[in-house]
């Protein structure tokens with residue numbers, strides 16, 4: 001088990017796919033285990049924790065739900081996603097290892113080591129979501145530049161003989177960082193004297209216990225661990241996320257330390273960005289070049305995360321010099337502008353893709369709670385996007401008629417959206433606004449750009 005929580009922006013992506021209730025159910029269980037009620041409201045059960053930067057818990061809750069965290073362990077989130085994917089007809093094969101692949105103009109041939117022996121698959125595209133040590137990335141020769149790790153981190157879920165051996169929460173000891181909680185027995189610790197000697201060696205309880213004792217100077221004993229993880233802070237970013245028919249997403253495309261809990265936000269954001277584009281290209285409805293926008297939009301977002309996690313490692317080191325720097329950062333976060341800047345950076349709420357529009361709204365992601373006023377009543381914008389298609393909301397008959405030529409790729413709803421009251425608006429399947437009628441570009445040009453050429457009416 002690695003992640004324990006996702007940011008609100010990630011919960012919003014799940015909301016658009018109709019997974020809010022499934023995620024909220026898990027969060028309620030987690031919060032009950034912590035003895036705390038899960039608050040309703042907002043995405044996936046609402047924000048429950050304020051944010052932090054390098055353990056400085058000064059990021060404020062904002063009225064905007066995406067600034068909160070949703071407590072869901074990664075393995076439970078994976079269960080929710082697997083069930084959803086299976087329901088959509090995905091063929092999920094566990095214990096089947098990608099061993100190799102080759103691509104040509106017609107597609108990608110993948111060699112798989114399955115439980116019953118090796119076999120081949122042929123597909124139009126290969127999306128490598130196979131983690132930080134991605135074989136898809138390595139075999140494809142993708143450049144993966146960045147910085148080497150300088151820390152050795154461990155995470156454990158175990159029984160502790162003394163749960164109060166260290167204060168709950170984040171404590172910087174002279175020997176390193178100890179995070180005790182939020183669930184009982186969950187420890188995350190970091191030593192700052194270099195990367196692990198052998199990253200491939202199995203993680204043992206003895207190793208983690210020794211680190212716990214070194215950092216805290218106690219004789220704490222760990223037993224019956226249900227999860228032990230070792231990590232470091234090498235920060236690397238693929239030079240491109242696409243080589244013709246092969247794509248990278250998630251940790252396969254970017255690795256960084258876990259501070260700020262941003263890995264799943266990035267990975268889910270990659271998937272939300274790539275999924276609808278790949279579907280259109282695979283069906284031959286949009287040109288191949290649409291896939292280039294995937295790297296263009298997502299790579300800068302990951303580059304920011306790499307940098308902010310590097311900054312957090314610097315701010316978490318022990319010692320009086322860093323103490324002084326943390327005090328300055330803490331005081332700066334008393335100022336609204338500074339607080340808003342850092343909250344936007346860590347939560348991803350300030351991400352704006354450069355889609356070439358002068359309008360600030362274009363290239364930004366909407367909040368699922370956004371209201372759409374239709375003749376039949378008010379609807380949440382997220383609830384109109386369950387189909388995974390683009391969406392035009394308009395009260396203008398001409399815009400509705402134009403968008404009808406993209407039927408099957410773009411839905412049309414009569415009404416007005418609170419994001420741009422009175423205007424027509426085009427929202428992509430990933431929740432990013434692609435156009436409003438205040439834009440200089442005509443709607444048809446924007447639809448062609450994102451959803452391929454219009455359907456030719458039957459003669």
Ligand SMILES: Cc1cc2nc3c(=O)[nH]c(=O)nc-3n(C[C@H](O)[C@H](O)[C@H](O)COP(=O)(O)OP(=O)(O)OC[C@H]3O[C@@H](n4cnc5c(N)ncnc54)[C@H](O)[C@@H]3O)c2cc1C
Pocket residue numbers: 002003004005006007074096097098099129130131132134135154155229230231249250251252258260261262263264265267
């Ligand atoms: C200690 C720790 C705490 C963290 N906490 C958080 C947090 O609170 N919030 C957060 O958002 N992020 C957190 N992260 C980061 C987060 O866990 C990662 O970003 C996330 O796991 C990346 O997901 P992924 O699917 O890209 O890769 P992975 O989770 O690594 O999944 C890759 C998958 O590919 C499979 N695979 C690998 N090779 C092959 C192959 N050859 N053939 C077939 N399958 C293959 C693997 O079995 C695995 O199932 C944390 C990370 C660590 C280390």
